[in-house]
Amino acid sequence: MPITQSQLREAQQRALDYFERAGIILTPEERANIEVAEFGLGHLEVEGLELLTYVNTQRCCAKELVLFPGQTCPEHRHPPVDGHPGKEETFRCRWGQVYLYVPGEPADSPRATPPNEHYTVFHEIILNPGEQYTIPDNTLHWFQAGPEGAVVSEFSTTSRDELDIFTDPDIQRLPEILAG
Amino acid sequence: MPITQSQLREAQQRALDYFERAGIILTPEERANIEVAEFGLGHLEVEGLELLTYVNTQRCCAKELVLFPGQTCPEHRHPPVDGHPGKEETFRCRWGQVYLYVPGEPADSPRATPPNEHYTVFHEIILNPGEQYTIPDNTLHWFQAGPEGAVVSEFSTTSRDELDIFTDPDIQRLPEILAG
Numbered sequence: 001m002p003i004t005q006s007q008l009r010e011a012q013q014r015a016l017d018y019f020e021r022a023g024i025i026l027t028p029e030e031r032a033n034i035e036v037a038e039f040g041l042g043h044l045e046v047e048g049l050e051l052l053t054y055v056n057t058q059r060c061c062a063k064e065l066v067l068f069p070g071q072t073c074p075e076h077r078h079p080p081v082d083g084h085p086g087k088e089e090t091f092r093c094r095w096g097q098v099y100l101y102v103p104g105e106p107a108d109s110p111r112a113t114p115p116n117e118h119y120t121v122f123h124e125i126i127l128n129p130g131e132q133y134t135i136p137d138n139t140l141h142w143f144q145a146g147p148e149g150a151v152v153s154e155f156s157t158t159s160r161d162e163l164d165i166f167t168d169p170d171i172q173r174l175p176e177i178l179a180g
Numbered sequence: 181m182p183i184t185q186s187q188l189r190e191a192q193q194r195a196l197d198y199f200e201r202a203g204i205i206l207t208p209e210e211r212a213n214i215e216v217a218e219f220g221l222g223h224l225e226v227e228g229l230e231l232l233t234y235v236n237t238q239r240c241c242a243k244e245l246v247l248f249p250g251q252t253c254p255e256h257r258h259p260p261v262d263g264h265p266g267k268e269e270t271f272r273c274r275w276g277q278v279y280l281y282v283p284g285e286p287a288d289s290p291r292a293t294p295p296n297e298h299y300t301v302f303h304e305i306i307l308n309p310g311e312q313y314t315i316p317d318n319t320l321h322w323f324q325a326g327p328e329g330a331v332v333s334e335f336s337t338t339s340r341d342e343l344d345i346f347t348d349p350d351i352q353r354l355p356e357i358l359a360g
Contacts, residue, residue: 023203025274025310055270055314055335060240062270062335090235090242094205130205134235155235155242155335 003038011036015050015066022095022151024064026052034066039074040172046115049073053159061087061159065152067098067145072112075101075119075142075167081160085137089156092132097146100125100133112144118168127152140167183218191216195230195246202275202331204244206232214246219254220352226295229253233339241267241339245332247278247325252292255281255299255322255347261340265317269336272312277326280305280313292324298348307332320347 003011012034019026035051038044050066067073078087091100099112104123111126121140125133127150135141137157161173183191192214199206215231218224230246247253258267271280279292284303291306301320305313307330315321317337341353 027310030310054272054312057268057314059265059268059337060335062242062272062333085239088237088239092234092242130207130210132234134237153242155240157239 002040002042003036003044007044008036011044011048011050014068018050018066018068018095018149018151019052019064024094024151037173039166039168041074041168041170045071047072047074056159058158061154061156063154063156063159064094065091065150065154067096067143067150067152069145069147069149071149072115072144073142074115074171075121075140076164076171077138077140078160079138079163079165081163085157087157087159088135088137089154090132090134091127091143092153092155093127093129094151094153095129096148096150098127098143098150098152099146100127100141100143102135102139102141111146114142116168118166120167182220182222183216183224187224188216191224191228191230194248198230198246198248198275198329198331199232199244204274204331217353219346219348221254221348221350225251227252227254236339238338241334241336243334243336243339244274245271245330245334247276247323247330247332249325249327249329251329252295252324253322254295254351255301255320256344256351257318257320258340259318259343259345261343265337267337267339268315268317269334270312270314271307271323272333272335273307273309274331274333275309276328276330278307278323278330278332279326280307280321280323282315282319282321291326294322296348298346300347 015034037049052064054062103121106122107124195214217229232244234242283301286302287304
């Protein structure tokens with residue numbers, strides 16, 4: 001269930017509005033290249049992510065993420081690659097609020113509602129602007145924005161999105177975009 | 181020529197004002213721990229740097245840097261460590277303007293004025309807000325803020341400041357702070 005060109009453009013424009021609220025300045029080229037990940041699920045508002053990769057070398061990576069209100073980045077992990085450990089990442093909330101889940105003691109009353117049954121870890125970290133959390137490699141995690149949405153900086157080792165392992169077997173990380 | 185406690189506090193407060201202008205939100209603990217590097221030279225306004233390290237693991241690092249108007253981070257490089265390549269870093273300007281110098285064709289009329297004779301590379305990159313540049317490991321570089329100062333995000337591999345090699349032999353990277 002791929003995204004259409006007009007849905008893509010609309011999501012890109014909404015993401016730009018969030019970057020503006022967070023005071024994050026982008027170049028015209030970056031503004032034109034916001035990535036919209038709908039994970040092949042066809043319900044971007046529920047499970048999806050808008051992102052901009054600033055840099056991704058053989059050694060390290062930095063991205064800026066946008067989540068619309070209540071939008072969820074599905075549960076996944078970054079496995080080892082070619083004998084090297086998988087991606088390690090730090091999420092730093094810049095604007096809004098984000099609920100992050102990792103393995104560990106589950107929250108009694110999680111703030112986030114998992115969109116479906118493909119969510120298995122419920123140890124909760126609540127990130128407000130200026131707060132951050134570092135996730136070791138190969139660790140299951142998912143996150144959902146609060147009611148206002150969120151802007152989150154990600155500092156990490158090399159990103160290889162195409163190798164991510166999602167709990168939901170129907171997920172395709174790399175997008176298909178239809179004309180229209 | 182170490183910095184005094186009162187000079188440290190004043191520089192920290194000025195750095196906080198710059199973070200605020202750039203719309204960067206810090207936790208109270210981060211606000212209390214802004215690092216002021218005067219490089220043992222005793223003229224912070226000329227050669228110096230204010231910084232906050234968000235994360236620095238065995239694999240990657242992210243920092244936020246402040247330069248006061250015309251302030252210069254002295255020329256240095258990040259050498260290999262224990263058989264691993266040195267630090268690779270990306271500078272992204274968030275606020276103000278920064279003039280960055282690396283090896284290569286020297287600028288005819290560099291925007292920055294080197295503070296003394298310990299500056300040897302003059303290939304110029306001008307970074308305005310939203311613009312960035314990636315420096316390979318072990319590459320000499322220095323940078324100076326424009327007339328308004330600058331706030332710069334740094335995304336990199338592991339940081340080991342104590343191993344940096346400065347062109348100026350008088351430089352001590354790690355600070356001595358006097359009472360007062």
